[in-house]
Amino acid sequence: MAVDWLGFAYAAAIALGGFMGYKRKGSVMSLIAGLFFGSLSAFGAFKISNDPHDYWASLIASGVLAVVMGMRFRKSGKLMPAGIMAGLSLLMVLRLLIF
Template structure:
């Protein structure tokens, strides 16, 4: 059983980003979204650690987050946080698809 360190790191980045949005701007919505998406991503990383082909939860959370943050990036044009989270989420989606292929 190999631990999905990349998945857990991605989940930690999401939670950290939500916390920083709350701390800097007082956005409770950022905190809640960070906790929810980070929690789902951590659960997905746990599933992948147990079964490398079980990508459903991780794929759903990373795909949805890339879509939402991609729309925010397109609307605002700001690299932080929308652009970076879009890029990380897209990389995670591609990584998960590679797990199915390999």
Template sequence: MALDWIGFTYAVLVSAGGITGYVKAGSVPSLVAGLVFGLLAAAGAYLTSHNPKNVWLSLGTSGTLAVLMGIRFLNSWKFMPAGLMCLLSGLMVWKITAGMMKRQHQS
């Protein structure tokens, strides 16, 4: 069983972003969203670690964050934090879909 270290790192970064938003700006919605999405990302990484084909929670979490933070970035044109989270989430979507395609071609 190989751990999904990239997925767990992403989950920590998402949670840390929510905590940072709360500490710097007092934003309770940032804290709640960061912790909820971080928990979902960690659960997705755990599921993927046990079964590499079980990527749907990770894909849904990172895809949702990519879209939501992409919209926030386009509205504000501020890279931090929305642009960074959109970029990281987009990279996670790319990693997951590339792994799915690789497994599909190996079968």
């Protein structure tokens, strides 16, 4: 079976983003959300690595993040971090639905 490297990289980016939000702004909620969604995405990447048709955990995590971060980007207009995370999450959703 092939390892879902893109899925694991996406999960690491989410977790790192949550940690950076905590480190820079002191946002505990960013840390909790980053670790939760990063872990869920890593679990989804693990599931995809074992069975390519078992993509639901990754799809749910990236879909929720795409919506939430997209709304934050629309409200704030700031590319960092909301716009980048919304874009990455949308790309992940499209990747999971197309492949």
